[in-house]
Amino acid sequence: MLCKMLIGIALNNILCGNCRPYMCVSCLRNKVDISEGIPKQVTIHFCRQCERYLQPPGTWLQCALESRELLTLCLKKLKASMAKVRLIDAGFLWTEPHSKRIKMKLTIQKEVMNGAILQQVFVVEFVIQPQMCEDCHRVEAKDFWKAVVQVRQKTVHKKTFYYLEQLILKHKLHQNTVRIKEIHEGIDFYYASKQHAQKMVDFLQCTVPCRSKASQRLISHDVHSNTYNYKSTFSMEIVPVCKDNVVCLSPRLAQSLGNMGQVCVCIRVTSSIHMIDPNTLQIAEVDGNTFWRHPFSSLCSPRQLEEFMVMDIDIIRDQKLGAGAGLTSNKVKLLHTPVNNKKQGNMLILTCFFFFFYLSFDFANANINDEFLNKMNPHHVPDVVLIKKSYDRMKRVKNRVWKLRELDRERDATDTDDERQYTEFLEDLEEDEMLRKNVNIFRDASKIPVESETDDDGAPRISLAEMMEDLSLSDSTGGAGADMMTD
Helix, strand or coil: CHHHHHHHHHHHCCCCCCCCCCCCHHHHHHHCCCCCCCCCEEEEEEECCCCEEEECCCEEECCCCCCHHHHHHHHHHCCHHHCCCEEEEEEEECCCCCCCEEEEEEEEEEECHHHCEEEEEEEEEEEEEECCCHHHHHHHHCCCCCEEEEEECCCCCCHHHHHHHHHHHHHCCCCCEEEEEEECCEEEEEECCHHHHHHHHHHHHHHCCEEEEEEEEEEEEECCCCEEEEEEEEEEEECCCCCCCEEECCHHHHHHCCCCCCEEEEEEECCCEEEECCCCCEEEEECHHHHHHCCCCECCCHHHCEEEEECCCEECCCCCCCCCCCCECCCCCCEEEEEEECCCCCEEEEEECCCCEEEEEECCCCCCCCHHHHCCCHHHCCCEEEEEECCCHHHHHHHCCEECCCCCCEECCCCCCHHHHHHHHHHHHHHCCCHHHHCCCEECCCCCCCCCCECCCCCECCCHHHCECCCCHHHHHHHHHHHHHHC
16 A cells, blocks of 8 residues: 555656656647647638539539538548547537638547647638639530520410429429520520439420420540530420310310310310310310320410300200210309300300300301311301400409519510410419419518408409418528628
């Protein structure tokens, strides 16, 4: 016991000095800096456009502040200088988001004199330097692309394009585009890689009835490495039928759809064409492959619709269908009613499935040149086809408290009819609940919302439960915060 006490006293009283072979812990820490050679300030590059960090030599990564990915990226910047030490712990220290600084607290260990292990804690500051990545350089140049998707539809109305635009925004397929350009009868999507363009083609084929054709053009060829540089073009043609179009089917197609009438009304265009027979209320769907095998065209444009007034209604309860008839719609009823042309004052008696004031297509006074309609029995061609109910458009626009987002695209020339067509598309969303399920609808903060499903005149509305809040950067951080984030 006495020996142990003497040994302890001797250890505690070892003299410390440069001439002595041993050194105490305090002097060891003062004399030896194990963090020597590790830089205390490091520069990392950040692209403001796409909000990605550069991982040398040429990889750009998406990292959130104080995330595990950003921690890994910062440690890789110090990997070479920390080869002789052991990393124990690493973590972020809080800094202002707009300070362009990231501080990291590191704990390291290293073996020093005579096998002693020394541990040290220090702070490394990472300075964020702005640098535009290659992808954003190409976007800003607006003339670099590797693949283009050309979407076309040979119609006078753009309802299908407006619906497709909302689907693209909802699924965020526009983020990888280099350029979006709207032209006559369609829109072009430019991409920096063929893979992103192929992803858009696959999305379009699952969303709207269409057909595609791919081609590529050789730009350059390296004979030494045997590499080729191509520009790819994907041509997408959407079926030339929109919602509320009156069409005439071929006899063979009408028979294959359950012996429905040849004259039908298109009630919706999604991944297939939804149609209804106004004489029997039979409904059918035509996909893209079936359409291109048995093509048909629209008989009228929205400008040709006239307003008719229904004078009286008589519900037809026992409707007899032919052999092999398909499904019928349960949402509408078949009526026998007299209608009056609001402009001409003509009185007609016809069978329809709507009532009151309706926008209709007047077959009796229209000049139609269609292959299948000209071969039909005149007794089977209706005089008037009622399309949809007519409401006061000015009142509907005034009472509309919601809005949609739009793609940031270039336009060759502004069509004077675009505003009217877009307004009609908004009305279709209000009237068709199935159509707006795939669309993000945002509440318009500039208007006072009213919780009601219909207007005073019965026009349908979109409920507040179906609307989303249109948040912006200024809403979450304030005006000053938004300025600092963009500096």
